[in-house]
Amino acid sequence: MLSAALLSASVPSAGAVAGLGDPVFPSLGNTGYRALAYDLAFDYRADTRTVAGTAVITARPDRTLARLELDALGLTVRAVRVDGRPAAFATHDEKLTVTPTSPFRPDVATELTVEYTADPRARLPHTGWVPTPDGFAVAGQPDGAHTVFPCNDHPGDKARFTIAVTAPDALLGVAGGELTQTERHGDGRTTRRYVSREPMATELVQVSVGDYTVRERTGPHGLPVRDVVPTARAAELEPALALTADQLTWAEAHLGPFPFEAYGILPADTDDPDAFAFTGLETQTLTLYKPGFLRRPEPEIGSHMMHELVHSWFGDSVSPARWSDLWLNEGHADFYGLLYRYERGWPDTAGHTTLADRMRAVYGLGDQWRHDSGAVASPTAANLFDSQRYTGGALVLFALREKVGADAFDRIERTFLSRYRYGNATTEDYVRTASEVAGEDLGGFLDDWLYGLRTPPMPGHPDWTVGPVGAAPDGAAASGAAGAVTRPDGSAGTGGAGVPRGSGTL
Template sequence: MSQRSRTGTATLAAALLALAVLAGGCTEAGGVRGTPGAAGLRDPFFPKLGNGGYDVSHYGLTLAYDPASGRLDGTTEITARAGQDLSAFNLDLAGLTVRGATVDGAPAAYNRAGNELTLRPHEEIPEGAEFRATVTYTGVPEPLTDADGSKEGWLRTAGGAVAVGEPAGSMTWFPGNHHPSDKASYDVTLTLPAGTDGFSNGIRTARRTEPDGRVTTEWHSAEPMASYLATVAIGRYETGTATALGSVPVLTAAEPPVAAGSAALRGEIPGILARQVERFGPYPFSAAGAIVTRDGTLGYALETQTRPVFPSASFDRTTLVHELAHQWFGNSVTPADWRDIWLNEGFATYAEWLYAEEYEHVPARTHFARAFAQDANWAFPPAAPPSAENLFDPPVYQRGAMVLHKLRETVGDRVFDEILRGWAAKYRHANATTGDFTAYAESVAGRDLDALWDVWLYGDGKPDRP
C-alpha cells in the first residue's frame, strides 16, 4: 500500500441452536463431541478478525451487482479443512443480509452478532475433514472507516464500485476467514448490467452475455491470497494487454477519463517486473496488471494481488514500483499478523530506493539520510507499531526501509541480495513473522545481528548518527 493520508434471519429454532453453539459444544446422538471454532484469532490489533478451528483452501465468489441501486447479491462457497472437531464455526461478515447457509449441501443454522456470522452444520465436522460451506446474502455494502480515518471495503462509485480490503474491508462484500494468516485460492464471477465491465484478481477465464443482457466475467487466482488482497472493480474501463517475463499476461484497466494519461506508465509494467525479478527472484504469480480509477473514490494505492489499484493521483512510477514489489513482499510472503506489517511496507519502500539507485542514479544512502532526518520516522520502532491506528504511519515505511539499508551496509551487497531473494523464496506463498526474518537473515549472513536489530528494528529512540 502506498502510505495513507488521514483525509483520507433465521428461524427461532435456528437462533436457539446458534445460541447453544455460542455457549459451548454439542453432542450429536452417536456422533463425535465437537466444540465451536474460535470467534477471532487474537491478532494484536484486530483480535476478533479471522476465526479458529478451520483452514480455508478456496473461495468461490458469485456476485451480481446493480450500480444504480448499489445492491449486491452474493453467494460465497468456502472449501476448508477442520482443524478440530467442529460443532460450529464463524465467518467474518459486516452488514449485508444472510439469506441462507449450507454445509456440505445440508442446511446449516446461522446466527449474526456484530461482524460474526456463526454457522452450525447439521452434523459435526470431524477434525481433518474437508467441508464446503455456502452462504447466500444480499444488501447494499457499506465501507469501513479505519482508525486513521481512511475508507476501505466496498466503495461505491457513480457508475460502479471498487472493493479493497486492507486490513479488514473484504468482510463488507463476502463472508470469510478474514485474517491474513489464512490464505486461499479464489474464483470470482461477476454479473453486471450491459455496458458495465468487471475486473478482479488473477486471470480472466470467461466473458459472456446472459439471456437478460447482463454481462458475466469469471476470474481465477490459483495462488494463495490473503483476503485483504482480493479486489473487484466495476464500471466503464479501457483496457490494455501485454506479456511480461515471457509468459505472464498483463491486463490493465483504467477509467476513461484517466486512461490516456495512464497508458504510458501502464505499459511499463512488464519492464519494471523484469527488473524486480532480477533483484527479488521469480515472480510469484500467474498474472499481473493494474487498475487505475478516477480520484475521489480511493485515497490511496493498494497492492491487491496481481492487479494493484491506484487512484490516478497516486499512479506514478515510484508508487507503481512500490505496489509491484508488494507482489513478493506482503502478497506472496504475508505477515502472520498485522503487527509485522513492516515486512510489507518496509520492503516495498526499500524497493523504491533500489529502483532509484539502479535506474535514476540516486543512491539508496541518499534516501536513507533523508528518512533519518525526518522526526516522524522515529515515533515508534517499525517492528512494534503501538496500535491499529499506526499501521500506516511513517516508521512502518521509512524506518522499515532503513532497517534493510543498515542490514545491507552490515552484511554487504552480495549477502544482502542473497537474503532478499532467499527470503522471498523460502516463504513463497506462506506467512512469516519478524522473528522469522531476523533468524533467516542471520543464517544467511552467518553471524549474530542483534546489535543491528536492537537499534534499528526494535529501538525506541533515534541513534546519534546514521
C-alpha cells in the first residue's frame, strides 16, 4: 500500500506551470488526455459550511502517460484512485498530479476518483464559489471551476456531467440539467441527482444549495422552464421570471430551437456587491443572477435577460475553442440583447432608440477601445471582459450584417450554430462559415474588424466617423497607426481593440 506521505505530497513549483498554452490563460487545461465525463457529488455540511466532494472523472489519454494532471486550487484532497486502485497524488501551483501504479494507456478510458473537501468561503486568488447566507452557488467563468472540483478546466474540453447534491432537508440542493433521482436519507438529509443531456464546458457548471423554491412553467413547444428562487424572494421576483417564456420564443425565431433539455434562472440569495462581479452568468440550463437586478422593471432588465439567454446558443451549445474566441459568446449575446431592446422601443441610458444609433455611438469609440483594450479577438487576461468583447463584438456583427444583408447574415448564424452544435468553435471557424454561406471571401473584411488597430469603414454608412484617441497612459503608444499583429492561430494580420466589462450596459 502507498504511504500516506506519498499520497498527499506537495510538490514545489518548478517555475512555469504546464497547461494547454491558451493565449489568454496559458496554464489552464492539461495535455495528454480528453475528459469524457464527470460524475460529481457535493455534500454540503451546514454546521461547518463546507463541502465534501467526490469527483469521478472519465478520461481518455491520447498517449502513454506515467502521470496525469488536473486543474485544482483550494481543494483539500483526501484520496485519489485510478480505476479503483489508490494512486499517488501531489499538488503544485494550481495542478493536481495523479501517478498510478502503472502508466495510463493510450485510447483506453480510465476513471480517476478524487475525494476532497472545500470551503466556499475560502479566500483564493480566484474562485468559482459564491457563498450565500445559507449555502453557495457556483460561478466558474473563466478560471474558477477548478476551485470547485478537480477538472481539465478549459472550455475546449467539453464533457458529460452528472451531479449529485446532498443537503439538509431544510435546504435544497440543485444543479444544471434534469433532476433524475431524489434520495431521502434517514438523517434529515436528501440527495438529488441531475444529468446534463449535452456536453458542457467546466466553466458552465452550476451547483447550488439554499432555501429555494422551484417554480416550473412551460416554454415554447413544451420546453420545461425551471426557476430556482430564494423562497423569501419568490413573490417579488416572479414578474421578472415570468418574462422567460416569451423571450425564448423571440430567441428561437432568430436562432432556431433551444438547444438544451430545459432553461431557468437561479437568483443566488445575496445582494452582496462583493459576492460576484457580474449581474448574470450563463451557467448551462440554469442562469445565475444577482436577485437585486431582477427586481427592476422589464425595460431595465429585459435586454440583459436576453443577453444571458442567447448564451445558451453562443457560449453554451457552441463554446469557444480558446478564451481569445470569447467575442463569439459576448458579441452575439450583446447583439441580440440590443436588438431585442430596440425592437421593444426601450431607449438605453444614453437615449439611443435604434440598434443603428447605438452602433454608431460605439463606432465612434472604436479607435479608443482598440487603443485601450486591443483588438476584438485579441484579449488578454486583464481585459478579457472589457466592453470590446461585448459591444465591440456586437459592432463586428453589425458590420457583417450591413455588408452581406440581413438574410445572408441570418443564414450565417444558423449555419454556424448547426455546424458546431454541442462542440467548440474558433474565430476562424466563424469567418470560414460566413464566407461559405455568403458566397464571397470575407476573410480580409472580418480580419480588419477583428484584429485591426484602426476601426474600418462601416459598410453602408460612409458618414459614420471615428473619434480621435485620447492621451495614452505613461509607457503606452499613443499612435493608432496600423501595424502587424499575430492572430491566435499564429498567422500574421493587421493589429488591434477595448474598455470596461460591458454586458450590464445593455
